[in-house]
Amino acid sequence: MTRGEIAERIRALRREIGALNQDPFSPAVERSLFLADMYMHMALGHLGEVEEVTPELKEES
């Protein structure tokens, strides 16, 4: 898989996690998914991708 393809797969996963956390099962699951998203943001940085400054900020829907 190319670097660009890996980045796209990670972005897709982030979108999926974002959707799952719209209606969190519990604080525990929400936090775990949040951390997964945070690490994926980090991985995108390692791949040379420049995303939002920090994934910590998100607006409550």
Added chain:
Amino acid sequence: MSLTVYSSKSMSSIFWNEFTETMPREQLDAIHLKRIQKMIRYAYDRVPFYRKLYQKAGLKPGDIRTLDDFNRLVPSIDKKDIVEAQQVEPPWGEAIALSEDFNLFRFQTSGSTGVPMGIPVSYYSSHHYGEQWTYGFWGVGIRPRDSFYFAFAWGTFIGFWSAYWGVRRLGATVYSGGGFTTEMRLKQILEYEPTVLVCTPTYALYMAEKAREMGIDLPATSIKYTYHAGEPGGNVPATRRAIEEAWGAKTYELYGIGEVGAIAPGCPRQLGVHLAEDQAYATVVNPETGAPVAPGEVGENLVTSHIQFSQPLIKYRSHDLVRPVYDKCSCGRTWLLFKDGVLGRTDHMIIIKGTNVYPTAIETLLGDVSGLTANYEIHVSSGQLNDEITAKVEAAPDVSASDYATLQRKAEGILYDKILVRIGVEIQKPGALPRYELKAKRFFDHREKH
């Protein structure tokens, strides 16, 4: 099937992240520009201090279209600016970008140069602070099966907290030396058999002194690496050699700035430190004119953090003097090398007859004088025509006091031959100078302030 933390492919890599660590300069700079543009927009929108600063300078985030724009147009900031912004409404005032919900850690600078600055660190920032250490650990061959002994009190000094975050990121074992005396720490090293020692270089040498008193043969212990931060030393050849000989280990140093990050882990070839360019950008300038210095020339590191999300620091005056080398390093990295680490401080600069004298240069030369130790102090006072420098240095325990005068003349001669400036040397008995667990106070400025 064997259980492993990393795949064999990853374990065989000599880089933590080869893609960015060996990236051509043009690509690195293109990424820096994008990150800087986003950080400036973020700071402008979220931090009153930056919005006011940039508005006063007639600058809008969209004005930064190139790195040259950034280097030319964006005003640099100093620690006192951030401290003043915090004082508007302590603890964070107008310097903060994130609400308290996000600031999981609160540290502060040592206050060695004035009022301590509060350092907020978000959860995500803490991972990046740690990652900068991980780059260094992995690069010198430290792996998850290594184990770390932290000879550190776990106070508000962020440096070794971030090293701990780096060990967690790596996946290795941590032994805490918090709350123990030096003797107890040495006994724990014998008991637990860690392979990596983390502490200041000064403290590593102090531990070695204590070990000698206790009859412990340090080179025979499990320690294979010593990794240092908090003060120069790991990149000062004589000091590094003294630590390596005392511990029978390889010695490395990370250059960090508490409020900015653990920005530059040690070069595996011990040529200095490499800026972790995934997480920081450096503009190296003449500290008096602000003009960028040529590659290879000494200047002040103005650093921009890509990963301080709580309290952004953009073009921040570190006051650290560095020699930037942009060529690909023999270790394989393209990341900017600060050759020989931090060479001095702008506020410790001594100019005598037009010659810049760096305290670390004095340390290096004294370390080459047989019979002297790495325990020293530099005192600067105002003379009639020029600043006057005196170095107080401890003699080695096996040197007779009757030989001190000869040793003094020898040291003064070497300093004059190399620096071409008269520097007085006062030989001290072993143990005469104070010992420190964290930053050692080496530089004493008695000059009249104007």
